[in-house]
Amino acid sequence: MIRLALALLRRSRSRLLLAGLCLAVGVAARVLVGGLDARAEALVEREARNLFGGDLEVASFQPLATAIIEKSLPGSTQVNTAGFVSMAAGPAGAARPVEVKAVAPGWPLAGTLRLAADGSTAAATVPAATIHTAEPTCAVEAELLRLLALRVGDRLRLGQLDLRIAAVVAAEPGRSANPFQLGPRVLIDLRHLEATGLSGLGSRIRHQVLIRLGPGDELTAAATRLQDALGIPETDRQGDAGTPNQGVVVRTCRDASRMIAESIGRFADFLRLLALSALVMGAVGVGALIRALLAEQRESFAVLRTLGATPAGIIGIALIQASVLGLIAAVAGIVLGSAAANAAVGALHGLLGFELGYGLDPGAMLSGGGLGLIAAVIAAVPAAIAAGYEPPMAAFRASAVGDTGSASGRSRVATGLWLVVVLGLLFAVARIETSSWLVGGGYILAVALSAAVLAVLARILLPVAAAIGRRGPIAVRLGLGNLARPGYRPAAAFAALGLVAVVLGFLATYRASWLAEVDPSRRGDLPAYFALDVQSDQLDTYREMVRGLGIDDVQFGPRVPARLRAINDQTAAMDAADATTRESQRSRTFRNREQNLSWRSQPGADNTIVAGTWMDTSATEDPAKPVEASVEQRWAQQVGIGLGDRLRFDVAGSEVTATVTSLRRVDWLGFRLNFFVLLSPHALVGAPATWLASIGRCDAATKIRLRDASAARFPNVTLIDLEDTGRTAVDLIQRMGLAIRTLAFFALAAGLAVVAGLGLATAAARRSDAALLAVLGAGRSLVLTALAAEFAVLGLLAASAGVLLGIGTGAGLLGFLDVGLTVPWVDLAVIVAVMSATAAVVGVLACRSAVTAPPLAVLREC
Amino acid sequence: MAVPALEIRRLTRAYRLGDAILAVLADVSFTAGIGESVAVVGPSGSGKSTLLGLIAGLDVPDHGQVLVEGRDLAAMPERDRAAWRNRRLGVLFQSYRLLPTLSARENIRLPLELSGIARHAADLRVDDLLARVGLTARADHLPAQLSGGEQQRVALARALANRPALVVADEPTGNLDSVNGAHVAELLFATVRDDRTTLVLVTHDAALAAQADRRINLRDGRVVASGA
Structure with a gap:
């Protein structure tokens, strides 16, 4: 049977390859996302100690005595640190919030602190001892130098202490990859902390003891031993849950790495859904192409039936062919996705707090390839059932190209059951991919509803477009007429392109709405600052200082x-x-x-x-x-x-x-x-x-005066500039947007492959039409114009419908999140225009044989 | 001396099949005068369809010439050949070849639109043709809604739309039952006779061929007999 299935495919190689490409794009997207996620998780797991700077830490808002630690963890090494947020000012008085870390010599206990002599962090050759000198010195992140217009060697004021900037921090173990930090890092020697005057009563300094375990000491057991010794109640032993209260928290490097892995995983979940969307588009295309492939073989199937083959046998042959296609897609997708993942590692070099490393990811390759193979077989099921149950005589009589005939009652029932199974499987996959019933369920609901609405719209809009086209010039009439042509089935391409547009419309709306909420350049109502850690006895004087600058709010x-x-x-x-x-x-x-x-x-x-x-x-x-x-x-x-x-x-x-x-x-x-x-x-x-x-809001000059005055008079108070925070959020959204756009490109490619599939599936009929038009005296330009009009309008309608659905989906989610809706009409118009144009180009290219094939040869073969 | 509507001069056409050369037409010559009907008959593979493709300007011969109203088709630029097909040639196929998304009226109007005839004039012409083939009542039906005989009558009307000088018909009754076949044949011969249109008809059907003014027998790409 396998040999027979392969033999029947011999004449359809180009279509088979295109169908493979439809799915390969989705598989590649899944391999790309899965590969990067797995690599990040593996790295975090493998490098947990180095990323953390040691094995475990004890943290408290009170200074810690190390004797009890030494007693419970014999053979271990400890080093004390202290962290807090404060304002740092340059010689001119300009100040910025910074995250200060005061460290004792010997820190870190794992991983490497890399310091550079200037802003060029590539040449990080300054020894860590540079900050452990009798003279108060510090190392700062390059961002602070930029913000305060300072250079290495300049002075930096931290509370009551003046420090010389001795180096630039290039890489620091323990620095979270969280992009929302309250300020750039300033590293100082722990000995100088008291001199800053910021460690007094009421300060929010987090005192930490970083520990490297002795040889043979097991991490979890050591953490438990330490927690017992410190008298930490069972309920407070969730060290990964954040900051300590008045008590003491013990956190292991595994806790920290799990947090990083979870935050990476949450974004990866979102990208996985996008990859799944690309796979779904591909499956829609495969379904359409398989239908065309099987339609080509209907006479062969009818012959087999007359020779005694059963419907089940025919369905088996069809599914074997789909499996071949799925294998092609899986292999191509794995190659493409692995290459893309390694290219992405190169592109991300230096952007994350860690390096992902090049290589292959067997898990991601297997799961991506497996999903592609399963999708191919599932997508082929309705067409296979229809082929299996088609009466042989109907196949012999049929002459319409691409028309697989009307479905029998049994095949209709089977197709209905298939739809239920597909929805169930898709739900299960979405649940697995996101580890969330809510997100997985929401996704499947959005996809199913969008697909259903698009299917209905296709039945309405395409015939309407064809009817409107009848009033236009002959090329438009011919082109648009095909949108309602029996046997052409443009609805599948409409649905696939529409789903792509739903994704793009949703992402554009979601992004624009968030940007409108956080972009300080668009928010006239943002307060100037949030002030943190004002002490009770400072309330009146702080208020007076602010009002003295003319700010009443x-x-x-x-x-x-x-x-x-x-x-x-x-x-x-x-x-x-x-x-x-x-x-x-x-x-x-x-x-x-x-x-x-x-x-x-x-x-x-x-x-x-x-x-x-x-x-x-x-x-x-x-x-x-x-x-x-x-x-x-x-x-x-x-x-x-x-x-x-x-x-x-x-x-x-x-x-x-x-x-x-x-x-x-x-x-x-x-x-x-x-x-x-x-x-x-x-x-x-x-x-x-x-x-x-x-x-409240004030002019820029007042804002700077307030910031500098606050830093000078209230060094324990940290001012958070909401414009800076907003800009950080905008930057983050833009950076995430790059990853999302990359995945959206995969989805678009899959959608366009479906359009190409429509073109190839109907190419024979189009050649025949073009040959007839040539006989009637039409030039090639007429055929080209008709093709372009058909696919452009198909793209235009599908993209418009999809984008509107995407706006609706975005509005629903944004409403749930209490975020105002901002519709980026210009961006969406560009999306629609680009999709329409690319659909026209892809469609014309897929049907180019209608223009290039000699009419006489075409007339002979029909 | 009047220029014949169609003159075939020593036409030769061969195709390469792998390493072999297959001679489909060899040294074929004949003429057809204005208003004359010529039936080309012969067994399958005798070269009838190739001859028709060459006459329609859809293919170019290896040797020889196809002269239509004195002009060598092969020497014309493609644009001129297309214009000639549109205005001076009508083609009738065995399988009708109507565009499925256009109604009967729109299919007939297609060649008129391609030649740029004004809409009103085109409508009048289409109405006249619909009446001649007896399909006025079915004008707005799509091909799928018409019977085989009706579809072929639409195709005939389309072939005659631009009042061509030459009509070529490839087995025009081959897909029809005897009643419908006879009806289409009667219409075909009557209209070309009334319009003094030259007709080249390829057929297996001896009865149909007998209605032509002249018959040419092709066998293995050569003319083996010719006569009234």
């Missing part, structure tokens, strides 16, 4: 660090082992991390009570009065609580239990001071609080 909010201990008396903390999906991982992060509690008399302008009633804040004196909690609705959703639930917090060692009496929707993109959890004011009396301030 300054609002303060208290921040009380706490941990969520219990929900309705059940332990709130989640184990890593229980967090198997993206949703549960997020829920775990929300539950286990440090919470910032606050209080206020009114919900606030950016807050809307969506359930329950606002708390009674009138009496703050009665400690026996029940404590109410107003929580932000998404926080409530992530943590899994609702109205009436009791939350028990640990606030500086004291327990506070509050009942949820209201849920709030917060407009976070208003960039005002807001908190997830607000408690009755009386509950937090006496709790250690620092204050955040939102400082």
Whole structure:
């Protein structure tokens, strides 16, 4: 049977290769994404110690005594560090927020600190000892030099200490790959920390002891031993959950690497869905091309039936042919995807906090190739069933090119069942690819709905276009007439191109909407700064300083660090082992991390009570009065609580239990001071609080004066420039956009391959038409114009419909995320125009034989 | 002396099949006068369709000439040949070859539009042709909605749309039953006779060939007999 299946394919090599290409593009996209993700995860796992700078760390907001560590981990090596955010100023007084790390000699204990003599980080040859001198020196990231217009050798003021910039940080173990950092790095010697005056009472310095284990000591066992010795309760042993509260946190290099892997994985999930989309487009194309391939063989199948072959035998032959096609696609896709992955590694060189390394990824190759093979077989099933059940006499009588005849009742039922199976499989794959029922389900819902709507639109728009075309010139009439021509089945190409446009329209809308929300150049309402860590006794003087500069809009909010201990008396903390999906991982992060509690008399302008009633804040004196909690609705959703639930917090060692009496929707993109959890004011009396301030918009000169004055008078206060933050977010969105556009290109290529498939599937009929037109005296230009008109209008309609659906999908998701909709009409018009033009070019090229084939030869063969 | 509508002079055409040369037409000559009908008959493989392709200017001979109204088709630029096919030639195929997305009326109007005739004039001509082939009531039907005989009558009307000097017909009744075949044949001969159009007809059908003014027998690419 295999030999027979292959023999029947001999005359259809070009079509077979094109069908293979349709899928190969999707397979390549999957291999590319899977390969990069797997490589990043493997690297993070393999290089966990070097990326972390040691085996484990102990962190606290109080200075740590190392004796207990030395006792529990004999043979280990320790080094102390301290980290905090502060303002750093140049000699001219200009200041910027920086992330300071004060390190003792010997740090790091694993990996390499690379320092350079100037901004050229490629030549990182300065010894680490440069910052461990009696003279206060520091090493800074090149970005700070740029921001403050400084050079190596210049002075930098940190609190009360002047430091000489001795080197530029080129690479630093332990520096998170998180792009949202509050400022560039400044490395100083730990001995000089006190001289800065920033380590006093109320400072938010994170003291750490980095540890390298002794030979033979196992990481998890050592961490547990240390946690026992430090008396850390079981519920606080989720070291990857973030910052310590008043207590002590032990974090291993594996915890840290898992966090990096998870953040890479979340973006990779999104890219995998795009790759899956490219695969789905390819499968649509394969379905159309297989139908054409089998239509060519219908007479052969009819002969086989007359010789005794069963419908099942014919279906088997067809599926073997589809498998051959799938194998071609898998091999081509694996080669293409692996090459693209290695090219991407080269392109990403120096952009990430780590280097991915070149190589092949067997897992990604196998899964990508496997998906391609399965997609080919599944896509071929309806056409194979139709071929198997076609009555032989109908095949003998048939003469229409590309028409496989009408489906029999049995094949209709089988095709319906097939559709259900396909949707189920697609759902399962999307769930596996994203580790999320919500995202996987949302994706499959969006794809299924889009495909259904596009199928309906194809049935409406294509005949309408053909009817409108009848009033046009002859070339347009002929071209557009083909959009409603029986047997041509342009609906598959319409659906594939439409799905590509849905993806592109969605991405463009989503990106534009986020950019509109975070791009400071488009936001006239952004506050100038957020001020962090204002101490209670600085409130009045800080307010006076700001108002003295002519800025009246300054609002303060208290921040009380706490941990969520219990929900309705059940332990709130989640184990890593229980967090198997993206949703549960997020829920775990929300539950286990440090919470910032606050209080206020009114919900606030950016807050809307969506359930329950606002708390009674009138009496703050009665400690026996029940404590109410107003929580932000998404926080409530992530943590899994609702109205009436009791939350028990640990606030500086004291327990506070509050009942949820209201849920709030917060407009976070208003960039005002807001908190997830607000408690009755009386509950937090006496709790250690620092204050955040939102400082309203002002002109650029005032803004600089404020920044420099704040750095000089309140060195412990960190000012976050929201314009800078916005620009960082814009930069991040742009950078992510590059990866997304690359994948979208794969999807577009797959969609265009489907258009080419339509052209090839109908090429014989088109040659026949062109030959007839030649007989009637038409020139080649007429045939070319007709072809171009047909495919351009097909592309135009599909792209327009898809883009509109993409806007709708984007609007739905953005609405869910409370993000305003911004429709980038110009970008979308360009997408539609490009898709229409490329569809025309690809379609004409696929049908070029209609123009080049000698008419007489064509008339003879028909 | 009047120039014949069609003059075939020592026409030779061969094709290469691998290493072998297959001579399809060898030294074929004949003429057809204005308004004359000529039936080319012969067994399969005798070169009838090749001859028709050469007469229609869709192929060029290896040797010899096809002269239409005194002009050598092979010597014409392709653009002129296309214009000649549009205005002076009508072709009728065995399998009708109507464009499936155009109605009967639109199929007939196609050659008129290609020649740039004004819409109103074209409409009048199409209406006249529809009436002549008896399909006025079916004018707006698509080919798939017409019977074989009706489709061939549309094809005949299309072939005559530009009042051609020459009509070539390749087995025009080959796909039709005897009743429809006879009807189409009757229409074909009547219209070419009325319009004084020259007809070259390729057929296996002896009865159809007998209706022509003259018959040419082809065998193995050569004319073996010719006569009324």
